[in-house]
Amino acid sequence: MNLDTLRQSWQSMKIEVDGIKEQNRQLTQRIFNNQAKTVRDYVKRRYRMLVILGVAYSFIMPWLCVRELQMSVLPTVLMSLFFPFSVVINGSVLYMTSRIHPSKMTVKEMLIAFTNLKIHRSRCRIIGYTVAIPVLIALLIYMRFIDEAMFYAGCVGGVIGACIGIYQDVKMSREIRQMRRSLAEELEE
Amino acid sequence: MTRSEKEIMFTQMLDDNRAIIMRVCYMYATDKEHLHDLYQETAINLWQGMETFKGEAKLSTWIYRTTLNTCISYFRKNHRHTDTASLEGLMELPDEPSERTSQLKEMYRLISSLRKLDRAIILLWLDEKSYDEIAEITGLSRSNVASRLHRIKNQLAVLANE
Numbered sequence: 001m002n003l004d005t006l007r008q009s010w011q012s013m014k015i016e017v018d019g020i021k022e023q024n025r026q027l028t029q030r031i032f033n034n035q036a037k038t039v040r041d042y043v044k045r046r047y048r049m050l051v052i053l054g055v056a057y058s059f060i061m062p063w064l065c066v067r068e069l070q071m072s073v074l075p076t077v078l079m080s081l082f083f084p085f086s087v088v089i090n091g092s093v094l095y096m097t098s099r100i101h102p103s104k105m106t107v108k109e110m111l112i113a114f115t116n117l118k119i120h121r122s123r124c125r126i127i128g129y130t131v132a133i134p135v136l137i138a139l140l141i142y143m144r145f146i147d148e149a150m151f152y153a154g155c156v157g158g159v160i161g162a163c164i165g166i167y168q169d170v171k172m173s174r175e176i177r178q179m180r181r182s183l184a185e186e187l188e189e
Numbered sequence: 190m191t192r193s194e195k196e197i198m199f200t201q202m203l204d205d206n207r208a209i210i211m212r213v214c215y216m217y218a219t220d221k222e223h224l225h226d227l228y229q230e231t232a233i234n235l236w237q238g239m240e241t242f243k244g245e246a247k248l249s250t251w252i253y254r255t256t257l258n259t260c261i262s263y264f265r266k267n268h269r270h271t272d273t274a275s276l277e278g279l280m281e282l283p284d285e286p287s288e289r290t291s292q293l294k295e296m297y298r299l300i301s302s303l304r305k306l307d308r309a310i311i312l313l314w315l316d317e318k319s320y321d322e323i324a325e326i327t328g329l330s331r332s333n334v335a336s337r338l339h340r341i342k343n344q345l346a347v348l349a350n351e
Contacts, residue, residue, distance in 0.1 A: 003315075003342055006289070006292060006293055006315075007314070007317070010315040011316065013212065015211040024203065024207070028203065028232070038237075101238070102255050102258035102262065103234055103235065103241065104241065105254075105258060106326065106327055107258060108306065108328035110257075111306060186305060189336065
């Protein structure tokens, strides 16, 4: 196979998809009516909602824990800190996603930015699962004094959740290493 | 520029450059639905990027860059697909002899096994972009582009002989 010879024929190649003209027309109409969104837009919207919910719960939780649930100090503090923490984590993912501009970046910049975003999202999930543990333990302690059946159900749920969390942590750590390796291979000169 | 002028310009740009966008998306797609998704995503990114494109680069350079970036950063939302029909049969070479057509299809198959950045470089070279243009689009140095291209060609030759 001679690449230089094939190169001459390359530009005559067409990729023909049935009904492409009509699909194109419908697509442009959806774009002009603001109905078409990229996957990046959906991801940004999702993380924006998580940030907004996190901010709202940051204010609601202390009041709820003290006034309504009458929790002791430790679970109140842990529950109250968890949501501002989630705002920071989700906010950082939103920020990194917003900085990705396919039409402005070079291909190398995009590869690096996108890989870093995927790694950061995975790390945030690992941190989120880990940080949730003391919160869940505090909730279990609270449940112990409310209702014994609820406490035992909570323990079972906690064990199942911990197993899932550990499995996800290990899986994501492996994925992070794989992503770093792939990026290094891509950028190798 | 009014909105309707922008819409007309965008529609014209998409029509004029559809072949380029399709060729790039085809290089990175795994099935028909993926190809369709990549094409859509690219069109939306081009529309969103039009606001900030000030003509500092050639239009074709900008389109290549946006399309390549869309393809390498696309994350499929839903992995369960209803139309995972293969991409074979979509490639047409109307004026070429059948032997050349099968060689091109084989080359496409080999190129799709390369890493993402290497795929971008060889695709741009096949589209007769200069080393400087390839460097501008990819963000690599000119010498890096040259050495990578040499390595990619050798790699494809080895893969073709296997």
